[in-house]
Amino acid sequence: MKKNTLPSSRTNPGKTFYEKVYELVRRIPAGKVTTYGIIAEELSIRSAARMVGWALNHADLETVPAHRVVNRNGELTGKGHFPTPDTMRRMLETEGVSFRPDGSVNLERHLFRFTRSL
Template identity: 60%
Template sequence: MNEFYERVYAIVRKIPRGKVSTYGDIAEMVGSKGSARMVGYAMNHAHGLSPAVPAHRVVNRNGVLTGKHHFGMPTLMQQLLENEGHVILHDQIQDFEKVRWKPRK
């Protein structure tokens, strides 16, 4: 597996329960700013790994669950997030800025 993927997975695994992050932020954190699409692509291949990669905690910059169709059931991603205390309305995380994970600073 690529170093790029490994780094993306390492970051995503650090997202604490109850928090979420965005593709763009993660791309920047792995040192490949602007490559948010690659992060999404990496998530697409992140299933079945161990330790597990909480891909459901990664949404787009608007807090919208754009990747829900890749969890088998279209409702799974939303349910996982709700289990962690989030409120989702119309595929969008409510109070997104409040639960957005921002390491350091």
């Protein structure tokens, strides 16, 4: 049997690291974005935000809205992993996300925070 080559993640005993990331990303509503750091924090690995990006790199863009994840500056650092360099931005704009003159996402307006206490 093909063992799941997915990371066992000592920080995530049950589900795999990927699943956790994808699940969170799927919670991001259209028109909103979140950062790698925030997701990492939700996963209790704040200092390893890079892992989030790494997980998204293995994500299925068809089922995971990876375009809604930007870095802390609101920059579309993952655009290079989409079909074309402007795919990410176009998708966000389509969802109503506004950008700043420098091309970064206006986090003040679109930053989504995972509300745990509802």
